[in-house]
């Protein structure tokens with residue numbers, strides 16, 4: 707057992723050393739690449755029960771009978787000089803996560819998956835909010851209770867993966 711621990715420590719030190727070398731190498735040319743300026747703030751999710759039967763067609767969460775869905779909203783800010791794109795999102799509280807847009811057609815509300823994602827213009831902002839753009843949580847694997855938080859990983863075309871904490875709220 708002791709030998710094992712020693713080995714693990716040695717491996718750990720070796721890994722840190724390698725990482726340090728890699729980081730030094732990556733940082734060597736002084737900031738020739740513009741830093742990605744994507745920031746997600748005010749991230750919140752609609753409270754929902756995983757097993758609840760809901761038939762409220764007027765909300766993002768209740769689009770189908772018996773669906774156990776919710777949605778995540780946020781403000782995306784791009785302070786960079788080039789546009790970026792939110793391509794997809796992932797969260798382990800849902801079986802599937804999609805990027806959606808809610809539109810009114812006459813007085814009927816439709817929800818549509820945005821397979822190309824959402825563009826965030828250079829030096830611009832995009833708000834994901836109820837009745838508009840949202841990250842759809844399909845088939846909740848657990849209840850989302852007000853006050854709780856859970857991680858959501860956003861995948862951007864330029865900025866790569868950005869993980870944020872969503873706070874559950876009762877809208």
Ligand SMILES: [Cu+2]
Pocket residue numbers: 766777806807817818840841842
């Ligand atoms: Cu939706």
